[in-house]
Amino acid sequence: DGGITQSPKYLFRKEGQNVTLSCEQNLNHDAMYWYRQDPGQGLRLIYYSQIVNDFQKGDIAEGYSVSREKKESFPLTVTSAQKNPTAFYLCASSPGGSNYGYTFGSGTRLTVV
């Protein structure tokens, strides 16, 4: 079945360490997105990519980095520069353009101690 796989589901890291969250899709979607979810807030866009080898900053990109070397993969690195990294991270994909539906992953809960 086609879908998005995020791994791991739970991740613990020490403060000051970089950590990479995986997002893989087999839907042949051009566009991929990373969102952050905090309690009581709507999802906020971190980075997005509409095509391989290209990506754009979202609303809260500081302290994060991404790559899009393959169509099916869009990993997110949470760097030590991110001041408050503990959150729930969701990856999504869409065929591209604003008139298509989105498919979401099951999320990764990152806790930095």
Added chain:
Amino acid sequence: KNEVEQSPQNLTAQEGEFITINCSYSVGISALHWLQQHPGGGIVSLFMLSSGKKKHGRLIATINIQEKHSSLHITASHPRDSAVYICAVSNTDKLIFGTGTRLQVFP
């Protein structure tokens, strides 16, 4: 003020009740999405609509473009409907999300 507002924030219901969740937005949109998030965190897309009404099983979504308002209705609610329901709008090439409505349906 948020660009996408949902009400209520929290909702409890008895099994079998008819439920309505509302969403208002203040930006131009190309489509509106209703999403469901279960306690595990994963999100499922329920509806994408740009006009009128859509129905899927016990779920009905409506949108009024002139009033910038959408509603999600659940008929004959069931405990398995307990989840967070999120409204999001497509604006250019991004989604803008509401903060969600937490629904609990008790037997």
